[in-house]
Amino acid sequence: MTRKLQKNLPERRIDMNIVIAIDSFKGCISSMDSGRLLRKTILDVYPEDDVAVFPLADGGEGxxxxxxxxxxxxxxxxxxxxxxxxxxxxxxxxxxxxxxxxxxxxxxxxxxxxxxxxxxxxxxxxxxxxxxxxxxxxxxxxxxxxxxxxxxxxxxxxxxxxxxxxxxxxxxxxxxxxxxxxxxxxxxxxxxxxxxxxxxxxxxxxxxxxxxxxxxxxxxxxxxxxxxxxxxxxxxxxxxxxxxxxxxxxxxxxxxxxxxxxxxxxxxxxxxxxxxxxxxxxxxDLILSAIGIDKSLAKADVLVTGEGRMDQQTAMGKAPAGVAQLAKACQPHCLTLALCGSATPEAERVNAHGIDAYFPILHAPMTLSEAMDRATAERNLRQTIQQVMHLIHKAAGISA
Missing domain, CATH: 3.90.1510.10 (Glycerate kinase, domain 2)
Structure with missing residues (x-):
């Protein structure tokens, strides 16, 4: 990763450009609420990052x-x-x-x-x-x-x-x-x-x-x-x-x-x-065009996407794979990662469809109802993105 200076604001160093476009965890937390939570969590530890949040959906419910x-x-x-x-x-x-x-x-x-x-x-x-x-x-x-x-x-x-x-x-x-x-x-x-x-x-x-x-x-x-x-x-x-x-x-x-x-x-x-x-x-494709995310992806070092459950359908044109593929088209070196509530064995197919790696957010055995409790889901999202970002920043030579 290269360090970049934000145009017109030379006094502020930008360590990393991050784009967050995560689908809703249906029945639990919306796309934008998830995105804003992840943005705050990243900036609390890495305030020199530039983090943009976009809504994500596929034209269906939500x-x-x-x-x-x-x-x-x-x-x-x-x-x-x-x-x-x-x-x-x-x-x-x-x-x-x-x-x-x-x-x-x-x-x-x-x-x-x-x-x-x-x-x-x-x-x-x-x-x-x-x-x-x-x-x-x-x-x-x-x-x-x-x-x-x-x-x-x-x-x-x-x-x-x-x-x-x-x-x-x-x-x-x-x-x-x-x-x-x-x-x-x-x-x-x-x-x-x-x-x-x-x-x-x-x-x-x-x-x-x-x-x-x-x-x-x-x-x-x-x-x-x-x-x-x-x-x-x-x-x-x-x-x-x-x-x-x-x-x-x-x-x-x-x-x-x-x-x-x-x-x-x-x-x-x-x-x-x-x-x-x-x-x-x-x-x-329609939603990504409507939200105008391509300009931000063109300068992104990292894309964070995801959804409640990742499976073989995710690789077949669902929102996380769609935005990850666009990120690679806009910026081939962009690191694309996905967070999910759960992942089936078939979810590995997403690695061939734009998503470099995915991370289930559960940190302990729990029932579905417990996992879908909003406070629990928010805590799990925070913990997971913290650990993932620690690794990415360390690999890039950037300290907190």
């Missing part, structure tokens, strides 16, 4: 909170129509530029909002997601970052688009409906009444699946059963969505059924692409 906390935005509460048609309390994140909304579709149309005994994608809708977008439009937002994981729906965006003013009509001219089971009745699509503000908007969709819209790998057959679909319902939905998609492609002049990710969230990937010119991007 993305709104991470982006709002890390970028100093605010949460906007909104009452919307839930997946079963009843009113629920939802929200979106408004970033400081007042033009960017961060949305998790699961907050309005997620599977966890539907009791297991009521799960049937013929009877659920994305209408509430459209209401969230409309509320953000009313607040002046024109850029949307939307995570679409965890859906309870298979309506190909019918509900969302209806909430945004698109008209879907039966053969007799009456409204087709807003449920997954309404797709078969759609005979005509009219976009003339769609919200005119949509023309000024960009939609960036965090999408980590590559399924096409229909067929053996499509949304109905792959994801329908976990949403309550029987084999008979799966077969019906696949045909209904293919029928709807053909009408949509003709009406919008855009193909999309075979696009990777078209089948995400019950066809929402298709709907965003065809109707709203949305861009589907792997979740971690």
């Amino acid at each position: 993305t709104v909170d991470a982006m709002v906390q890390g970028l100093h935005g605010r949460i906007v509460p909104v009452t919307v129509t839930g997946p079963l048609g009843t009113k629920i309390e939802s929200r979106y994140g408004l970033l400081p530029d007042t033009k960017t909304a961060v949305i998790e579709m699961a907050d309005a149309s997620g599977l966890t909002l539907v009791p297991p005994e009521k799960r049937n994608p013929l009877h659920t809708t994305t209408y509430g997601l459209g209401e969230l977008i409309r509320a953000a439009l009313d607040d002046g937002c024109r850029r949307f970052i939307i995570g679409i994981g965890g859906s309870a729906t298979n309506d190909c965006g019918l509900g969302m688009l209806t909430a945004l003013g698109f008209r879907f009509q039966k053969a007799d001219g009456s409204p087709a409906g807003i449920l997954g089971g309404s797709l078969a009745a759609v005979a005509a699509i009219d976009g003339t009444a769609a919200d005119t503000r949509l023309a000024d908007c960009t939609f960036e969709i965090a999408c980590d699946v590559t399924n096409p819209l229909c067929g053996p790998a499509g949304c109905s057959r792959v994801f329908g059963p976990q949403k309550g679909a029987t084999e008979a319902i799966v077969a019906r939905m696949d045909g209904d969505i293919h029928h709807f998609a053909a009408l949509a492609e003709e009406a919008c002049g855009t193909a999309g059924q075979d696009m990777p990710g078209a089948g995400a969230a019950g066809g929402l990937g298709f709907a965003f692409h065809v109707f709203l010119n949305g861009r589907l991007t792997p979740g971690i």
